[in-house]
Each structure stands twice: as C-alpha cells, then as structure tokens.
Amino acid sequence: MIKSISFLISNVRINVFSQAKYSTTFLPQFSSEKYDVKRKQFGVLKSTDIEYFKSLLSEDRVLTEESDVLPFNIDWIKNCRGQSQLVLKPKTTEEVSRILSYCNDKRLAVCPQGGNTGLVGGSVPVFDEIVLNFALMNKIISLDEISGALVCEAGCVLENLDNYVRDHNLIMPLDLGAKGSCQIGGNISTNAGGLRLLRYGNLHGSVLGLEAVKADGTVVNCLRTLKKDNTGYHLKHLFIGSEGTLGVVTKVAINCPVLPKAVSLGYFGRNVVLGYLGKLVAEDGPKNINENI
Template identity: 80%
Template sequence: MINMYNSGLSIVRYLAKSNIIVQGRYASQALPQLSSEKYDVKRKNFGTVQAADINYFKSILSEQRVVTDESDVLPFNIDWIKNCRGQSKVVLKPKTTEEVSKILAYCNEKRLAVCPQGGNTGLVGGSVPVFDEIVLSFMLMNKIISLDEISGALVCEAGCILENVDNYVRNHNLIMPLDLGAKGTCHVGGNVSTNAGGLRLLRYGNLHGSLLGIEAVKADGTVIDCLRSLKKDNTGYHLKHLFVGSEGTLGIVTKLAIHCPVLPKAVTLGFFGVENFDNVLKLYRSAKASLGEILSAFEMADREAITSTSKNLKLPNPLSEYPFYVLLETHGSDEEHDADKLNRFLNKEMDSGLILDGTVTSEPAKMQTIWNLRESIAGAGLLDGYIFKYDVSIPIVKYYDLVPLLRQRLGSKATRVYGYGHIGDGNIHINVTVPEYNKEVSSLLEPFIFEEVSKLQGSVSAEHGIGFRKPQYIHYSKDRSALGLMRDLKTLMDPNGILNPYKVLPDDV
C-alpha cells in the first residue's frame, strides 16, 4: 500500500566534493592504465611543454596557479570512474576570460594541445588528457555575475558548480533548469559543453532551450561574445549553439547566460515498486495524462541497480524488492491542487495494479534521501571493481531491451548488468560491472551495444557526449554528411587541432 514516508533515513552524499578527496583515493589505489596504451592511440604532432612555456604561463597566471608537481597534477589526469588516464605535466588555473585568451593564443602559436576541464564528472573521458595535453582547469572561474529576478536570466562563469548556482538562485525564488546526480561537483560550463540532460528535462526541457547566451574563446585566443540574456534573439546564426555539446573542441566556454524557472511552491516525490517494464511504460503514460504540467521527473531503475546501490553504499531502501522501481516527482504552484491530482493518480494506479507498493513525501530531507538512492547508482558500481558505463537514447517502447540482451550475452563474465535512467526523454544508462578491466568483456560489449542502438534508431550518446571513448562509434548515430560538416567546422575554428584532441571526431572523417 502507499504510505507517507516517515522513517528517519540519513542523507548520504556519495560523490566526492573536491579533488582533495579524489587525490587521496588515488594515493591508496592502483592507477588505471594509460589511455594511450589501453586503447592503442598514437600521439599527434603537437609541441611539448618546455621550461620557457612554464615561465610564460607563470607570468600571466602567477606561480601558484601553474601546477607542475606530479602528485598535484595526478587527479587532473584521471576521470572519476577510473577508466581513462592521461600524461599531462602541467595544470593551468585561469581566473578570467582574458587569461584564457592569452593561454590559447600562446598554445596555438606553439602548437601545444589543451584539454579543458571542469568538475571532471564525465563518463567518456572527454575531460582528461590522453597524452601530455595542458590541462586548463576552470575551478577558479566560479563567479556569479548577475541575476535578473524578473526574467530569471542568470549570468555566471563556466567554473561555477551547478549545486552552488542552484542554491544561489533558490534564495531568489528561482531554480536552475538542470539537475544532475553530480551537481555537487560538475561545472555549468561542462554541462553546456557536453549538452547535459539531467533528471528534470521532462519538466524544463533541453539545455539548448534554457541557454540564453554564451562567451567562448577560440583556439587562436579570439573571444566570441554571444553573452546576451534575451529570451528571443533571432539575429542571424545561433552561434551559441555551436558550443553546446562540442566538448571544448570548437572553443572553450568561459561564461554563460541561462534562464532559471520560478522555484516551485509545491514539490512531491513518489517512489514505487512495479512488476515489469511494460507496466513502467503504462504508468508513464498514465502519469503524463493525469499529472500533466506538474510532472517534473519520471525515473526508472531496475532491481539490480537499486540493490547494488543499497548494498554497496549501505543506503536504506524504503521499499521491499521489486523487479522495477519508478521515481516520480511533481513541481507545482498550489500544494492542495497538486496533492489532489497526485492522490487521484495514485489511487487509480494502485487499483489497476500498476503500482504494487510505494512511498510518497513532500518533506525535503526525506525527498533527498530517496533521490540519493537514485543519484548514487552511478558511483555505487565502482565498488564492484571496474565499470563499463553506457549512456544511450532509445525509442521508449524499446527502452529496456538492451539490458536482458546484454545479460544473456555476458552471462557469468559480468558481476552485474543493470539499467536505469530518464524515461521521459528515452535516455537509459546501462552499467556492466566486473572485478577488474577485462578485454574479453570489452570486446563483447563494443561495438555490439552501439550496433544494437543503431538498429533501434537510437543515439550512442544521450547526455554525456562523445569524448575520448566514442569517436569511433559516432557513425552509428551520424552519417558521413553530418560528420563532414562537423569536420569542416573543426578545421575552420581550430585549424591546428589543439583544442581537446582525440575527442568527439574520428580521425578518418
């Protein structure tokens, strides 16, 4: 039966909040294999950093913001799921767009490759070097510049942490339209650069629609100022969208303007047990029809996903075990009105049998505890050993088909195979865990999973980008004409190829 969730569950944050924690972890664990060796990549013809280059960087940044100590550089070389590892010798920490411009102009002249890095929470190796690229960290470009409380237009620097910005605008009765499990670490510039989707795309739409303006720096140091905060600006090409999803390969985002919706006055969260995936889809259709404009999130996770999280991270699950779980959230302006709509929906679907059991709450701490169970799935798999993570979009009727197919294909070779994600936008996350990296399992997964996604008319990347791990598979989602245009844009905007090399585009385009 449905009950109001009253147990005093503790709130647990799994994701690390800083590179200090990450660095400590690397000191006590084996380092991942170098990406260049693991994936057999050859270094391109870039320059190498010399003492004179370091001296120049210190002259414009100060000595403290040019990091060369090997142990201090290490965390910037490794992605958070410990899949990719680069060989950078230097990390630069600019504070202003002008400093970024000077750095890129110099690097372009010297043909020194650059890897821009935000919170380093990506899953495809896009934010870490492959060889000795200079890491350009945006952790110090974290200022909120302005907020128009009437229009909701926020202007901030690219290095702002998503959760910090959200907390800031909430104090002005607004919210960020984007919400991610990694919000305590990820940077808004990285969100734009990877075209992040997140948990509430169903309610607030794609990032393209929320982004009002952008400032970015080209490879030659030219600053592109499209930093307008107008909701409508139809003057020519939408240049700001060139940088959305380009992962720092066309230019580096330094500032952005984003539209922040009004803070909802009424928020309710439901967590339900469901018998099978067909019933998950039926429940989604019913939720759209019954809840309409207040439906903000509709998340699905299978039993293995929730079980691994609750067991690996010792997080309490308020429900018994069920084959599937649904997390449903509403955002509205009238608590009584929204509660009435939600109660009618719940009563109907309890009677129909689509909801087997569940819990509902409007208390912030309890909602966060339930959300934490869902948001921690990505990190929980790391405790099984090594994790293969796939972020794909599939037509909703075929949304879950790949998970049982992979379980059958891998058999006992995998510790776990599970799926979870955003039903509302067709984005499923598929995780495969093994005790340690295994080439046999890797060969069984790739390119098989991308071939199957292509057969289903899906996308090989839903919200984390292409990065380093997927350029050779991008053709499963983009034909040669589209890839050719992408290559033309790359050649035009970065003719020396110094911006985030080895990422996004395959070499044979």
C-alpha cells in the same frame, strides 16, 4: 578457540585495510596504451613555456608537481589516465584567451576541464596535453529576478548556482547526480540533461547566451540575456554539446524557471511490483500476465 577467532578477525581486518589502501593508490593504465591511440604532431612542452605561463598567471596557479597534477590526469571512475605535466588555472576570459593563443602558436595541445565528473574519460588528457582547469572562474555576475536570467562564469559549481537562485525563488533548469562538483561550463559543453530535462527541456532551450574562446584565442561574445533574440546567427547552439572542440566556454547566460511551490514524489518499490504480479496470477493465471502488463 577464542584466541583462534580473534586471530582470524585480526587477519580479516588487515586484509580489508590492505585492500582499501591498494584501491585508493591504484592507478589506471594510460589511456594511450589502453586504447592504442597514437599521438599527433603537436609541440612538446618546454621550460620556457612553463615560465611564460607563470608570468601570465602566478606560480600558485601553474601546477607542475607530479602529485599535484595527478588528480587532473585521472577521471572520476579511475578508468582513464593521461600524461599531462602541466595544469593551468585561469581566473578571467582574457587569461584563457592568451593561454590558447600561445598554445596555438606553439602547437601545444590543450584539454579543457571542469569538475572532472565525466564517466567517459572526455575530461582528462590522453597524452601530455595541458590541462586548462576552470575551478577559479566561479563568479556569479548577475541575476535578473524578473526574467530569471542568470549570468555566471563557467567554473561555477551547479549546486552552488541552484542554492543561489533558490534564495531568489528560482531554480536551475538542470540537476545532476554530480551537482556538488560539476561545473556549468562543462554541463553546457556536454549538453548535460539530468533529472529536470523532461520538465524544462534541454540546454539548447535554457541557455540564453554564452561567451567562448576559440583555439586561436579569439573571444566569441554571444552573452545575451534576451529570451527572444532574432539577431544574426545563433552561434551559441554550436558550442552547446561541442565538448570544447570549437571553443572553450567561459561565461554563461541561462534561464532559471520559477521555483515550484509543491513537489509530487512517486515511489515504485519491488514489493509493490511483485504484489501486483501475484494479484494477476491469482486472478487471470500465469498465461495472461503478459496481456495485462
């Protein structure tokens, strides 16, 4: 009997381990096949293109190996999968400008990617687009402790920024569940909301300025930190929420509120709700519950 039980347990362990291994190696279906999307008339990546990017960046910032490119082809929930063969990791706005200018001339499709934490597949390619990853553009440029104006590059991780400004008695105006890996450029490009939206408003009110690069390589410099800026067109609002369709955000100026001195937390548990409903039934009867809720 003991031997049969131990044999059963060992079989269960083997099945669990095999399922876990299968789940980690599982690859989703190609998005183009899953959603029946047709590729448009873009150029095809050639070896000469790869050599140009290596001369512009460096070999360690140009990923071509299938195993290296695969994580950038799959979204966070493993629902979408692209077919990109190349990942570029620029460090400066100038490099982004030259990359996009070259791709525009060669009609090479580009997929800008931040922390790749999106849940709708918008951060991964559909076909063989070149992935433009901003993980290395992660410098904090300046912080005005008086006005709360923070200037940083688009690849800065949200949690790192929040920790940085907290040391100066400030707080980031947005907070997300993916704050440990999402990037501020992606937050702005998707107009992310999060837990602090009701208190501090959306990013259209928090972003003071930004810098972006259009598809032809033109740099749009709206990187101002003045809270009340009435000069010219407010082009920054066009890029907030545009998801890279108008240009790629490279730098951000954002207003950081003062860190609250106290935090109030409310917890509404299941037992509390059931107890409240039970009290209503006891006092008013089941027919009058809907009137009291």
